[in-house]
Amino acid sequence: MENQAVQEFHVTYFDADCGRAQSEVFETLAEAERFACRHCHGQDNWAVVDAVVVEHIQVAA
Numbered sequence: 001m002e003n004q005a006v007q008e009f010h011v012t013y014f015d016a017d018c019g020r021a022q023s024e025v026f027e028t029l030a031e032a033e034r035f036a037c038r039h040c041h042g043q044d045n046w047a048v049v050d051a052v053v054v055e056h057i058q059v060a061a
Contacts, residue, residue, distance in 0.1 A: 011036050016044035
């Protein structure tokens with residue numbers, strides 16, 4: 001059994017139009033930042049990008 005750590009990027013954002021906080025997961029920082037920028041329009045909307053290390057376990061057959 002082999003463990004592999006992978007980094008992914010979580011974007012948590014607030015959409016004032018619908019009044020809800022939501023989140024999305026991306027494989028690259030560039031994708032996450034582009035998504036966050038698109039959701040930061042208006043003075044009440046915000047977005048945060050977090051880098052998260054996830055361990056994936058690969059089981060040998």
